[in-house]
Amino acid sequence: MTSVSVAGPRTDRARKRQRQQALLRVVGERPLHTQEELVRALRAAGFHATQATVSRDIVELGLVKVARDGAHVYAPPAATAAGGIDRLRRFCEDYPVEVAVAGTIVVLRSLPGTANALAAALDASRLPEVVGTIAGDDTVFVAVAHERETRTVIDRLALFGVMQRRGAQT
Amino acid sequence: MTSVSVAGPRTDRARKRQRQQALLRVVGERPLHTQEELVRALRAAGFHATQATVSRDIVELGLVKVARDGAHVYAPPAATAAGGIDRLRRFCEDYPVEVAVAGTIVVLRSLPGTANALAAALDASRLPEVVGTIAGDDTVFVAVAHERETRTVIDRLALFGVMQRRGAQT
DNA sequence: AATATTAATGCAGTGAGCTGTATACTCATG
DNA sequence: CATGAGTATACAGCTCACTGCATTAATATT
Numbered sequence: 001m002t003s004v005s006v007a008g009p010r011t012d013r014a015r016k017r018q019r020q021q022a023l024l025r026v027v028g029e030r031p032l033h034t035q036e037e038l039v040r041a042l043r044a045a046g047f048h049a050t051q052a053t054v055s056r057d058i059v060e061l062g063l064v065k066v067a068r069d070g071a072h073v074y075a076p077p078a079a080t081a082a083g084g085i086d087r088l089r090r091f092c093e094d095y096p097v098e099v100a101v102a103g104t105i106v107v108l109r110s111l112p113g114t115a116n117a118l119a120a121a122l123d124a125s126r127l128p129e130v131v132g133t134i135a136g137d138d139t140v141f142v143a144v145a146h147e148r149e150t151r152t153v154i155d156r157l158a159l160f161g162v163m164q165r166r167g168a169q170t
Numbered sequence: 171m172t173s174v175s176v177a178g179p180r181t182d183r184a185r186k187r188q189r190q191q192a193l194l195r196v197v198g199e200r201p202l203h204t205q206e207e208l209v210r211a212l213r214a215a216g217f218h219a220t221q222a223t224v225s226r227d228i229v230e231l232g233l234v235k236v237a238r239d240g241a242h243v244y245a246p247p248a249a250t251a252a253g254g255i256d257r258l259r260r261f262c263e264d265y266p267v268e269v270a271v272a273g274t275i276v277v278l279r280s281l282p283g284t285a286n287a288l289a290a291a292l293d294a295s296r297l298p299e300v301v302g303t304i305a306g307d308d309t310v311f312v313a314v315a316h317e318r319e320t321r322t323v324i325d326r327l328a329l330f331g332v333m334q335r336r337g338a339q340t
Numbered sequence: 341a342a343t344a345t346t347a348a349t350g351c352a353g354t355g356a357g358c359t360g361t362a363t364a365c366t367c368a369t370g
Numbered sequence: 371c372a373t374g375a376g377t378a379t380a381c382a383g384c385t386c387a388c389t390g391c392a393t394t395a396a397t398a399t400t
Contacts, residue, residue: 012358012385034376050360055378104273119306131270132277134306141304143272143311181356182388204346220390225348 019047020057021145024076024128025152027063031073038074076128088125091118092160099162101150106142108162115140129153189217190227190329194246194259197233201243208244231329258295261288262330269332271320276312278332285310299323 019042026032026041035054042049049057057063062077091097095114100107110118119135122142129149134141144150154164189212196202196211205221205228212219219227227233232247261267267288268279280288289305292312299319304311314320324334 011387013387016358036376051377052361052379053359055376056358059378104275131272132279132309132311134304134309134311141311143270143275143277145270145272147273182354183356186388206346221347222349222391223389225346226388229348 015047019049019053020061021128022047023054023057023063024061027074028076028128029152031068031071033071033073076126088121089160091121092157092162097157097160097162099154099157099164101147101154104144104147104150106144106150106153108140108142108157110138110140114138127153127156185217187329187331189219190231191331192217193224193227193233194231194329197244198246201238201241203241203243230325232326258291259330261291262327262332267327267330267332269324269327269334271324274314274317274320276314276320276323278310278312278327279308280310297323297326 022042022045023038026038026045030041032038032041035051035058038054038058039049039051042054058074063074064077065072066075068075095110095118097118098109100109108118108122115135115138119133119140122130122133122140129144129152130142131145132143142153144153154162158164192212192215193208196208196215200211202208202211205224208224208228209219209221212224228244233244234247235242236245238245266280270277270279278285278288278292285305285308289303289310292300292303292310299314299322301313301315303313312323314323324332328334
């Protein structure tokens, strides 16, 4: 955790930006029920903030509270958009998809002619790590902000049975 | 002139952005030889600034002084590439553009179907940091040689009102 | 070379943005 | 209703970006 802080931001504004990005990430990773839990999750991610600041971040980010398994948890803003992640899962179930990594780009490969649909499904899933996608014929380039986030994207796709290409970099 | 100022920006930051946009405009419109002439041209456009501020703007904008008709006049950067930067500016004025960063890739997002035009405008603008571009439907990946150069690209785009996506990393 | 003109910059003041503290507000529970 | 948990927000202090003034530095002119 400390290693995360070492490369810390230089201004309040930069820290705020990165903290909010971390917030979007943690609410996507695990169920968090209270703002104090968010405070603790942020601290674990190297950001020290109080409940007041988190309350403000929630408003600015448009985080929502959704009912899940009988409890209310914080979630990214589009989590209630109908079937976003399900759409990606269905694509991966219907078509073979391979994944590889090149720096901050996750390279997805599927059947010829399917890249646009795959990119659209990915956009619809609103993965917080994804900053942009570009589709060719059978290949989609998925940009993440930092190389380490490729791991998160790959892990999410692995839940849908997407295998890493033989010999592909991690 | 007063009517121009009445609808003026609300913060220094907004005023600075608009003043610099005005500066880029006036150096493109007519020959201006000294920073005091720039000060007067800005005042005519509704911006009150001193020579000190203009000097700083010139550095930030990368304005150059070029020999023209036996005299030296201020000109936009890349002015030797015919109208390039104007083309990018016009695109950004006509369409909403968001920017994010993924390592050495600046990810630009605009309206569906416009990515090619945006990439072309960017190519025409000949930003020295840009190594290459690839366009999808609504997204353009802009490659720079080094991560730190993403900052320069973003700052230049910010002059045209391009905002960084909420939560996007710097 | 001397002088005038032009451009750059150190410093201090100001405004905007951000944060934590303390407290008000809201909601759930017994 | 009382109480506790969770959330929102007023206020004050701090940080940072921006600007003009005054001066220095650089360049042009004679």
